[in-house]
Structure formats: structure tokens, C-alpha cells
Amino acid sequence: xxxxxxxxxxxxxxxxxxxxxxxxxxxxxxLAGLYFGKKLRDRDGLSHLLEYSGGNQSPGLYEDGVExxxxxxxxxxxxxxxxxxxxxxxxxxxxxxKNGSRITDFRYVSHRIYDGKPRLAGLPAxxxxxxxxxxxxxxxxxxxxIRTDLILLYxxxxxxxxxxxxxxxxxxxxxxxxxxxAASACLDLPDSGYEMLELAGGWARECHMYCNPLxxxxxxxxxxxxxxxxQFNPFLALLRPDTTETRGEALGFSLLYSGNYLAQTDVDYRxxxxxxxGIHPDGFAWPLEEGQNFQxxxxxxxxSDEGLSGMSRAYHRLYSRRLVRGYWRxxxxxxxxxNWEATYFGITEEKMLNIASKARDLGVDLFVMDDGWFxxxxxxxxxxxxxxxxxxxxxxxxxxxxxxxxxxxxxxxLWFEPEMVNEDSELYRAHPDxxxxxxxxxxxxxxxxxxxxxxxxxxxxxxxQQMSAILRDxxxxxxxxxxxxxxxxxxxxxxxxxxxxxxxxxxxxNVYALYERLRTEFPHILFESCAGGGARFDAGMLxxxxxxxxxxxxxxxxxxxxxxxxxxxxxxxxxxxxxxxxPNHQLSRVTSIATRAATAYFGTFGYELDPNQLSxxxxxxxxxxxxxxxxYRRIIHQGDLYRLENPYENNGEAAWxxxxxxxxxxxxxxxxxxxxxxxxxxxxxxxGLDPDADYKVSYCRNSTEPVELPFxxxxxxxxxxxxxxxSDSRSGIHNGIYPDREGDYLARIYLLEKL
Ligand code: GLA
Numbered sequence: 001x002x003x004x005x006x007x008x009x010x011x012x013x014x015x016x017x018x019x020x021x022x023x024x025x026x027x028x029x030x031l032a033g034l035y036f037g038k039k040l041r042d043r044d045g046l047s048h049l050l051e052y053s054g055g056n057q058s059p060g061l062y063e064d065g066v067e068x069x070x071x072x073x074x075x076x077x078x079x080x081x082x083x084x085x086x087x088x089x090x091x092x093x094x095x096x097x098k099n100g101s102r103i104t105d106f107r108y109v110s111h112r113i114y115d116g117k118p119r120l121a122g123l124p125a126x127x128x129x130x131x132x133x134x135x136x137x138x139x140x141x142x143x144x145x146i147r148t149d150l151i152l153l154y155x156x157x158x159x160x161x162x163x164x165x166x167x168x169x170x171x172x173x174x175x176x177x178x179x180x181x182a183a184s185a186c187l188d189l190p191d192s193g194y195e196m197l198e199l200a201g202g203w204a205r206e207c208h209m210y211c212n213p214l215x216x217x218x219x220x221x222x223x224x225x226x227x228x229x230x231q232f233n234p235f236l237a238l239l240r241p242d243t244t245e246t247r248g249e250a251l252g253f254s255l256l257y258s259g260n261y262l263a264q265t266d267v268d269y270r271x272x273x274x275x276x277x278g279i280h281p282d283g284f285a286w287p288l289e290e291g292q293n294f295q296x297x298x299x300x301x302x303x304s305d306e307g308l309s310g311m312s313r314a315y316h317r318l319y320s321r322r323l324v325r326g327y328w329r330x331x332x333x334x335x336x337x338x339n340w341e342a343t344y345f346g347i348t349e350e351k352m353l354n355i356a357s358k359a360r361d362l363g364v365d366l367f368v369m370d371d372g373w374f375x376x377x378x379x380x381x382x383x384x385x386x387x388x389x390x391x392x393x394x395x396x397x398x399x400x401x402x403x404x405x406x407x408x409x410x411x412x413x414l415w416f417e418p419e420m421v422n423e424d425s426e427l428y429r430a431h432p433d434x435x436x437x438x439x440x441x442x443x444x445x446x447x448x449x450x451x452x453x454x455x456x457x458x459x460x461x462x463x464x465q466q467m468s469a470i471l472r473d474x475x476x477x478x479x480x481x482x483x484x485x486x487x488x489x490x491x492x493x494x495x496x497x498x499x500x501x502x503x504x505x506x507x508x509x510n511v512y513a514l515y516e517r518l519r520t521e522f523p524h525i526l527f528e529s530c531a532g533g534g535a536r537f538d539a540g541m542l543x544x545x546x547x548x549x550x551x552x553x554x555x556x557x558x559x560x561x562x563x564x565x566x567x568x569x570x571x572x573x574x575x576x577x578x579x580x581x582x583p584n585h586q587l588s589r590v591t592s593i594a595t596r597a598a599t600a601y602f603g604t605f606g607y608e609l610d611p612n613q614l615s616x617x618x619x620x621x622x623x624x625x626x627x628x629x630x631x632y633r634r635i636i637h638q639g640d641l642y643r644l645e646n647p648y649e650n651n652g653e654a655a656w657x658x659x660x661x662x663x664x665x666x667x668x669x670x671x672x673x674x675x676x677x678x679x680x681x682x683x684x685x686x687x688g689l690d691p692d693a694d695y696k697v698s699y700c701r702n703s704t705e706p707v708e709l710p711f712x713x714x715x716x717x718x719x720x721x722x723x724x725x726x727s728d729s730r731s732g733i734h735n736g737i738y739p740d741r742e743g744d745y746l747a748r749i750y751l752l753e754k755l
Contacts, residue, residue, distance in 0.1 A: 001158040002042070003113045003135045009047035012111070012137060014154060015039055018161040019303045021154065022046050023079055023139075028061060028071060029107030031079035031141060031152070033188045036163070036251070038305050051190070052076060053270065059086045077188035077272060080141075080152055080167060082106055083181075090218065090266050092167075092183035092276055096285070097146055098175040106141035106150045113137050117155040117164065122509050124256045124543030125298045126155075126164050126322045133158055133322075147173040160318045166298040171288035178501075179286040183278030184255060184299035192216075192271040194251075195241060197308070199233035199565050204553035204586055206230040206534035207565035209648055211239065214273060220264030224282055226451070226487025226504055227258060230535040230551075234261045235569050238275070243307055245643050246687050250304045250311035253277045254569050256323070257297035258540040259508035260284070283490065285501025297540065308568065309642045309687070316571040316641060319539060324546040324574070326519065328526050332633060333547065333573065333604045334365035334411055335626055336478065341554065341580050342610035345372035345379055347393045349401055358611040360408045362619060363626035366478055366606075367405050368413035373398065375425060381448045384420045385427030387466040399474040406475050413478030413526075414470070418463040419511065420449045420484060427462075434459050436503075438491040446485035455506035456494045460514050467514075471522050481515070481545065483531040508540075515544035528576055528604075537566065547574050547604045554580035554608055555587045556596040557745050560654050560671045561647045563602060572658070573637035577603025579625070581613070591745045593618045594703040597625045598669055598747030601703075602636060602656070605629045624704040632667050632751070635660045642687035647671070659688035663716075666695075666752040670726050674744050683723040686752075689716035693754045697724065700749040713755050724750065 001016040010025035011034065022034035024047045034049040053075050054060070060069035073086030081091035084103030095104050116131035128134045134157045141150040149170040156163055165185040171177050192214045198221045199207040212219065221232035228234045234255040240248050253275055255261050260280035267273050277299045286294050300318070304310035320329070337359040343351055347369065356367040374390055377383030383390075389397045402412040421428045421435060428435070428450075435450040437443035443450055452459050470476070492503045519527060527545035529536060533552035541548055548570075551562045559577065566575055577600040583590050593614075600606070611619060639658045647654035652673030659666040670684055689695065694713035698706035714724075726748060 001135060001156060003137045003156065004042055005111065005113065006044050006046065008044050011046045012139075013040075013042050013046060014135075014137060014156040014163065015042060016156055016158055016161070019163070021156065021163050022049060024050050025108045026050070026076065030073060030076070031108060031139065033077045033079045036187060036189070036301065037249070037303055050077065058088070061086065075270070077190065078186070080106075080150065080183070080186050089268055089274055090264070090276065092181070092186040092278070093150065094181040094281065095146065095148065095169070096178035096180050102180065104143045104146060104148070106143050109140045109142045109149070111137060111139045118153070120166060120295055120298060122512060123295065123297055124323070124512065124540040126256070126300060126318060127325075128322065146177060147171075148177055157318070157322075161303050161314050162318050163301045164298050165301065166296045168293055168295045169288065170293040171290055174290045176287060176289045179288060179294050180284065181281035182294060182296045183276045184257075184296045185253070185278065185301060186274065186276045187301065189238070189273040189275070192267040192273045193240060194238040194273065196265055197237040197239055197568070199235055199568060201230055203230050203532055203535065204551055205558070205562070206537065206551050207233055207562050207568075209565045209568065209646070213241070214265055214267050216267045216269065218264055218266045220262060222262045222280055223260050224280055226260060226490060226507065227483060227531055227536040228261060228538040228540070229486070230531075230533060233569070234263060234538050236263045236265070236275070236277070237308070237311060237568070238265070238273070239308060245309045245646075246307040248305065248307050250308050252302040252311045252315060252569070254300045254302070254315060254539050255297060256300065256539045256543065257508070258511065258536050258538050260504050279505060283501065283504055286505065287498055287502075300539070312568050312643070313640050315569050319542055320571040320573055323539060323542050325543065326523060326546070328546045333526065333637075334478070335363065335629065336366040336368050336413065336606035337364045337611070338368040338370055338480075338578065338606060338608045340370035341585050341608045343372075345377065347372045349394050349396065352401055353404055354612055355610055356405045356410060357408055359607070360410050362611055362622045364410065364607065366411040366413055368415065368478060368480060369401070370415040370480065371417070371482070373414070382422050382424035384417055384422040384449050385425040385452070387416065387418070387463075387470060397474070398470055402474040402476060411477035412475060413480065414476050415480045415482060416467060417482040417484060418467060418514065419452050419454050421452050422449050433493040436487060436490050436492065438489045441489060443489045449485060451485065451487045453492050453494065453507075454510045455492050455503045457510065460510040464514055464517055467518065468521060471518070471525065477524065478526045478528065479518075480528045480530055480549065483536055485532070486535070512540075512544065519544060534562075534566070537570070539569070542570070542574055547576050549576040550603065553586050554578055555584040555589050556591045556599040556747070557589065557671070557673055558587065559599045563599065564643060564647055564654060564656070567641055567643065567656075571637070572602050572641060573604060575603035576606070578606045578608035580607075581609040589745070593621050595745050595747040598671070598703045598749050601629050601632075601667075601749070602658070602669060605633065621702055621704065624702065628700070628704040635665050635667050639666070640688055644684050644687060645670075647673070653682060655684045657686050657688060663688065663690040663693070664754040668724075668750040668752065670748045670750070672746040675742065675746070682726045684726060685721070685723040686719040689720055689752070690754060691715070691717035691720060695719065695752045695754055698751045700751065703747065703749050706751050719752075
């Protein structure tokens with residue numbers, strides 16, 4: 001790994017063993033993007049990678065009486081284009097000035113290269129533990145006229161094919177400026193031969209994969225909901241048309257931010273593709289006085305030529321090792337049981353203890369009490385904001401219950417939704433001005449609740465006091481932090497008119513700040529983020545909460561598609577996944593407990609049901625499931641994931657495999673949505689195995705009990721090049737190992753062990 005500055009042609013080359021990222025300072029001092037992709041040899045003379053193609057109707061440079069029509073910013077691939085000075089495409093930076101102008105022109109001044117990677121104050125960021133893990137380049141550009149500096153930050157790791165980027169705007173102007181748009185990263189690519197992959201959906205249908213060829217013009221994903229949203233995840237990837245899961249080029253753009261964002265591709269008339277990602281400019285205006293600065297969130301760019309799975313593995317490794325922090329980064333996550341779908345708001349101490357003690361019997365480590373334990377929260381019309389225990393339900397308080405649960409030999413966890421308030425709450429009656437709302441207009445409600453004005457420090461402080469009092473008082477090991485609605489009428493009573501454009505971002509900064517305070521004060525607590533499922537499942541959150549509730553849809557088969565899509569960016573160790581009751585509460589679908597476990601294994605495993613309501617057979621299976629997952633979760637959480645069959649494309653089949661880093665063990669899953677009569681043989685080609693080794697292959701009866709397939713050993717190369725037949729009579733399907741007619745919603749788990 002190195003960052004080299006070539007004086008002779010003023011180029012920067014950031015590289016490690018797999019990737020190169022190259023930048024040039026142009027003859028007039030602008031910053032141009034040369035290259036991002038597979039590693040190039042370092043040498044002098046990389047600046048020829050920049051094309052200057054004089055363009056008809058494009059503004060050509062004219063300054064100090066010199067006209068240079070061959071130099072137009074509109075025709076140059078730029079690193080961080082700003083508005084109004086020659087580049088007519090959508091850019092990365094817009095700065096409003098006292099005289100009404102938004103035109104800026106930033107030129108190179110200096111740079112700094114150093115070991116390590118800086119933390120970004122108040123914001124999530126990937127980090128290093130030793131300075132030797134990464135190097136950072138800071139390039140300072142200046143607009144002399146408006147006396148403002150732009151600092152572009154680039155960090156490259158030794159071990160990951162990733163570049164972390166962000167920007168800082170420093171105001172030295174006594175008149176002040178207003179940042180109207182500041183992307184985290186912009187990348188101009190020399191052609192448009194890509195498809196754009198996005199993770200889109202809605203509530204309970206998060207992270208579905210959509211892939212569309214680029215075409216001239218803009219394609220984007222975004223959120224203007226205040227949170228990163230279940231509609232579009234803050235991420236996009238560019239894939240070559242022939243890229244598959246295992247082969248071909250994939251470029252990922254992931255934003256470490258949990259609020260409004262815009263991620264877009266813009267193909268211009270010369271087929272140059274511009275990708276920008278950062279805070280959404282709508283509703284954003286950040287005034288800076290002289291001496292103040294604005295730091296953007298960070299974006300992480302990944303390049304892989306090992307297909308989409310290769311890109312995902314880079315994100316998984318980087319995010320699980322150098323984004324997630326604290327004790328839980330390196331420890332097995334507890335197997336939890338959450339009472340939500342078991343009781344909803346109908347909490348009593350007796351019910352909680354009944355569920356917890358049965359769960360303990362079955363091997364569950366952590367009991368989580370969800371919504372309904374506080375204030376007057378008997379339904380969703382009241383109580384949010386009042387984070388003190390409801391004594392009618394829990395006469396001995398949270399502490400009383402938590403101590404009893406702890407005495408069973410379990411850990412205890414608790415649900416909060418700190419950013420929200422019901423009209424029917426003491427908090428709202430005391431502080432009606434703490435709600436986000438526009439003066440003179442009523443504020444919309446969702447789920448009968450309003451959004452608290454978290455841009456206010458006093459609101460954040462109040463929630464800190466309420467939450468920390470509970471966390472201090474009772475033995476609590478886990479917190480589920482929920483956020484159940486999008487924001488609207490975003491206006492703060494605390495700020496003057498010219499600061500209203502800061503409210504969305506200040507809100508998120510204070511969410512981060514409260515998380516940071518709580519995780520610092522209670523370092524043993526495992527935080528799980530949630531937003532009505534995955535509406536704030538983003539890389540920013542992972543910095544504070546190592547796992548997130550992936551979706552409110554707990555149906556095993558729907559979850560296959562949701563978790564498949566979420567795994568494009570996020571490590572399986574971050575995807576909350578629970579076995580829930582059947583028929584499923586969202587869809588009424590009936591699936592076996594084995595199928596439900598098979599999906600939930602590939603996340604942070606748990607249950608969301610009342611185990612007392614289950615048959616003795618299902619209870620016995622749960623015991624086996626917990627034993628099974630404790631034995632194999634290390635491979636799933638720390639190994640490499642290869643997605644094999646895509647549920648969106650394969651006529652209702654899906655498959656993936658997790659392989660230990662030394663390739664000695666693997667856990668594979670195959671899902672079949674619908675059974676067909678006289679169906680073609682189904683064969684999955686595995687990946688990630690050692691081609692030169694032989695493996696013992698077992699399938700798991702009931703998703704728990706390994707039964708060796710009667711083939712003897714199988715070559716890793718055979719399994720990857722020919723495949724594993726999942727519907728072959730020799731593999732026992734018609735010999736009683738599988739029932740003859742397995743029906744719909746089938747899941748099979750396979751174990752592989754190197755011989
Ligand atoms: C959200 C969460 C659920 C549950 C409910 C409680 O919908 O995603 O898991 O906690 O809130 O109200």
C-alpha cells in the first residue's frame with residue numbers, strides 16, 4: 001500500500017495489492033479523476049489517462065486575458081466538481097455567497113500524505129487500529145475569491161480494496177458562506193458500460209435488488225425521509241453487463257450516513273459516467289462563519305474484479321472489522337428471543353417471565369422485552385416519550401424483571417424508541433415545542449406519533465437522562481433502538497430562519513451523539529438498530545450498533561430475498577434474523593420450523609415467538625437449532641459469503657455458501673419457493689472452496705442434524721465446476737432422508753468439511 005505524488009506530472013497514485021486510485025492536478029490547478037480500478041503499476045506519466053476533449057458549446061477557459069478553448073471543465077473527468085464554473089453537469093459542491101452567487105472555482109494549493117486514518121468528529125467512519133493499516137491523502141483546494149478551502153480526504157487500506165472519501169469545507173471569509181451541497185464523493189468514470197444495482201423496496205420489503213443499464217442522464221436513489229429509508233438503501237453499485245456473482249468488475253459506493261442522501265449516476269453526452277454520493281441537497285443549507293468548517297459524511301468505494309460477491313466480501317470484511325466497534329465486534333452475538341410477536345403490547349411480568357424461562361430452557365441467551373413496557377403504552381396511541389416503567393404491567397419495575405430474568409441465567413434486553421413522541425404523553429404535554437413542525441401548520445402523524453426535534457441539544461439531553469437512568473438502574477445487556485416513521489414538516493422551534501437548513505443533519509448528528517454517549521457509558525451493552533425494520537439499516541448505524549433489525553417481515557421465504565439483498569453490502573453478523581411463529585404474522589404463510597431456522601441462521605440468530613405455544617416437537621427442534629448455530633455461526637459471521645443462486649432471477653430458488661477463511665469448512669443453504677412436478681434437476685455450483693481439496697458433504701435433516709451424503713468425498717473443484725445436485729435420488733431424497741413430497745418453502749442446509 002502506498003500513496004505516491006509524482007511531482008513531474010502532478011499525479012497522485014493510491015494503491016494496494018488489488019486496486020489503484022489516480023488523481024491529477026491539471027495545468028490550471030483543477031483536480032481531475034484519472035482512474036479507479038484494478039491495480040496499476042506505479043510509474044511516472046499516469047497523467048496521460050486524462051482525456052481533454054474540447055467540446056462544442058462547452059465553456060472554455062478564459063482568464064488573465066488568455067483563452068484556452070481546449071480546456072473546458074465540462075469535458076474533464078473531475079474529482080469534486082463545483083457549480084457554475086465551466087462544468088455544466090450535476091456536481092458535488094454548491095456554495096452560496098453573500099452577493100447571491102453560487103459560482104465557485106477551487107484550485108489545488110497543497111497536499112499532505114500520512115499514515116493512518118483520521119476519525120471524523122461526530123460522524124461514523126471506518127477506522128484503523130494501527131497507523132500502518134492505512135494511509136491518508138488530504139488535498140487542499142482553494143477558491144481565493146470567496147476565501148474558502150476545500151479539503152478532500154482519501155484513505156486507502158493495505159488489506160481491503162476500498163477507498164474511504166470525504167470532504168471538508170473551511171470558511172475563511174468574514175462575510176460567511178452557506179454550503180448548499182457537499183457530496184461525500186464524486187467519481188467520473190471514462191465510459192458508461194455499466195448496470196446500476198440498487199437495493200430498494202419499502203417497509204417489510206427492504207433491500208430488494210434492482211439492476212438497470214445506465215443510459216444518458218441521471219439515475220438515482222435517495223432519501224428525503226430524514227432517515228436513510230427502506231425505500232432505497234444508501235448504496236449503489238456499477239456492474240459490467242457480463243459481471244456475475246463470481247466474475248467481472250463491480251464498483252460499490254456505500255455511504256456511512258443515516259439521514260437524507262442522494263446517490264446518483266449521470267451519463268453525459270460523451271458517455272462519461274459521473275457517480276456522486278452524499279447528503280441530499282434538498283432541505284440542506286449549512287451556514288459557515290469565518291473560522292468554521294463543515295465535514296461531510298464518509299463514503300466507502302470498493303472495486304472488485306471478482307464479481308458482485310467479491311465486492312460484498314470486501315465490504316463485509318472492512319465493515320465487520322473496521323467499522324463496527326467495541327466488545328461485540330469480536331464476540332459471538334447472543335441468541336436472543338424477542339417478545340414482540342409473542343405478546344405485542346400485552347406485557348405483564350408474569351408473561352415475560354413465562355416466555356423467558358421457557359426460552360432459557362431451550363438454550364436462548366438473551367431475553368428482549370420490546371415495545372409496551374413504559375408510560376401508558378397499552379397501544380400505539382400513547383406513551384412514546386415517557387421512558388419510565390409502567391407499574392401496572394411491571395410492578396417491580398424493569399429492574400425487578402431484569403433481575404429475575406438474570407437469575408434464570410439469561411441476559412436481559414430492552415426496547416426504546418427515543419426519537420418519537422405521542423401526543424398522549426407527559427413529555428409532549430410538558431414540551432409541545434419539542435416536536436418537528438412548521439409554524440402555523442399541523443404536523444402529520446404516522447403510527448399516531450410525531451418526531452421529536454433531535455436537532456435540539458436539550459431534547460437529546462432529556463432522552464439521554466431518561467434512557468441512562470433505566471440502563472443504570474437495571475442489569476441490561478442489550479438495547480433495541482427503534483425509529484418508526486419518516487420525518488415530515490421538518491422545522492425546529494429552536495433555530496433562527498437561516499439555520500433551518502441544518503435541522504435534518506443536526507438531527508442525525510445528535511442521534512449519533514446520543515448513541516456515542518450511551519455506548520461509551522455502557523460499553524457492555526449490545527445495541528441493535530431498528531427503524532420499523534430496515535428503514536435505517538445503513539453503514540453509518542453500524543458504527544454505533546453492530547447489528548440491525550433487517551426487516552419487520554419475519555416470513556422465512558420473504559427474508560431470503562431481503563437478506564440476500566442486504567448481504568450485498570452488510571455482513572451477515574449485522575443482519576438481525578429471527579424464527580417467528582407459523583402462520584407468519586405478516587403474510588400468514590405456513591413454513592416448517594426447519595425452514596424458518598435455515599433463513600435465520602444467516603444473520604444474528606434469534607426467535608420472535610412464544611415458545612410456550614409451540615408443540616413439544618418444535619420446542620425440541622429449537623433446542624437443536626441453538627446447539628447447531630452455536631457450533632457453526634463462526635463460519636457464517638466470520639467466514640466469506642458467496643451468493644450462488646439469486647432469488648430474484650431463478651424461478652424461486654436461492655442459494656448461498658459461507659466458507660471459513662481457511663476454506664476448511666463451509667455452511668451452504670438452498671431454498672426452493674415452489675415445488676414443481678417432474679422438475680428439472682436442480683444443481684448449485686458452489687464457490688469459495690479449495691479446488692485441490694476433497695470435502696465431506698452432509699445435508700442437515702431438520703436444518704440441524706448432519707447426515708453425510710452417500711457419495712464419499714467430493715472434490716472442491718467438482719463442487720464448484722459441476723455443482724451439488726440438490727434433487728438427486730442418490731442424495732437420499734427418495735430414500736426416506738427427505739420425505740417424498742417436500743412441498744413448497746423448502747430449505748436445506750449443507751455442511752462441508754475438508755478432508
Ligand atoms: C417496529 C419494530 C418491531 C417492533 C415494533 C414495536 O415496527 O421494527 O420489531 O419493535 O416497532 O412497536
